[in-house]
Amino acid sequence: MRGRVAPRPLDEVADAAGRVFVEKGYRGAGISDVAGRLGLSHGALYTYVRSKEALLHLVLLRAVEPGSLDELPLPVAGADPERIVALARTWADTHATLPVLAAACRRRTMPVADELVAVVDELYGFVERNRLLLALVERCAADLPELATLHFVERRRELVGRLATYLRRRIRSGHLRPVPDVDAAARFVVETVAWFAWHRREDPDSAMLGDDAARTTVHDLVPAAFLLPGGAA
Numbered sequence: 001m002r003g004r005v006a007p008r009p010l011d012e013v014a015d016a017a018g019r020v021f022v023e024k025g026y027r028g029a030g031i032s033d034v035a036g037r038l039g040l041s042h043g044a045l046y047t048y049v050r051s052k053e054a055l056l057h058l059v060l061l062r063a064v065e066p067g068s069l070d071e072l073p074l075p076v077a078g079a080d081p082e083r084i085v086a087l088a089r090t091w092a093d094t095h096a097t098l099p100v101l102a103a104a105c106r107r108r109t110m111p112v113a114d115e116l117v118a119v120v121d122e123l124y125g126f127v128e129r130n131r132l133l134l135a136l137v138e139r140c141a142a143d144l145p146e147l148a149t150l151h152f153v154e155r156r157r158e159l160v161g162r163l164a165t166y167l168r169r170r171i172r173s174g175h176l177r178p179v180p181d182v183d184a185a186a187r188f189v190v191e192t193v194a195w196f197a198w199h200r201r202e203d204p205d206s207a208m209l210g211d212d213a214a215r216t217t218v219h220d221l222v223p224a225a226f227l228l229p230g231g232a233a
Contacts, residue, residue: 008038010069010076013048014062017055018136026056026140046075053078056140060087063133064094081146088137088147092155095130098122098162105166112175116223119166120189124218127197128211134198160186167226176226185226192222 016037020029031052035045049055057079062069064087079087100122104115127134141148164186170176179185196214200206 008040008048010048010058010072011062013038013045013055014058014069018059018132021056021059022132022135022139026052026143031055048074049076049078051078053080053084056084057087059136060084060091063087064091081144084144085146085150088150091133092150096126096155096159098126098159101162101166105162105169109173109175112170113223113227116170116176116226117219119163120193120222121219123163123190124193124197124215127193128215131198131201156190160190163189170226175228177228179226188225189222193218 013034017029017034020033020037023029024033029052031045032042034055035042038045049058054076058069058072058076061072100118104119107115137147137151141151160183164183167176167179167186168182171178171182196218200209200214
């Protein structure tokens, strides 16, 4: 007679669900995919969650309130799109503030090379630390319009806009060199950071590029693209 399978912590269920959603997207993922990742039967997973919506709710709840999973009654109920977006917004409001960039936008001036390096390093660190959750939100946004609006229209455009504001002020004051298009330049910074800190890991041809090399390359070259000749500022 087979022994009973030990109960899985909800953290493990959330981790498995998050990885499946990143790989397959929200629509493409199924309960059976997550069950297989956990080594459970399709039916056994329903003792933990009631639906696929509940799995996404669980993943986001773990990111926002990590300690709250242990107190959830089983099986975990699903959540409507508004609740899903509210959790994602709460996480972004807490973790995506980028205080160095915010301070740079308010400050009149300081040694601009150090300031710009700090802004780029902060953005890189944020993306690198949170790449799995960012990947989850971006992947699922293709199937959930409310999540797409939050991620792409509100948050990413707001980030690019803040960075463009900073660059424009420093260019106008003569601390950074002029560029053909400031908004495009801000997008260049964001997308370069995103590729080196996150997307390169999904590229099989970039496996030889290590974390330290990626980080120091961005640290060195992205700010240099905006500094005046000779570093004067």
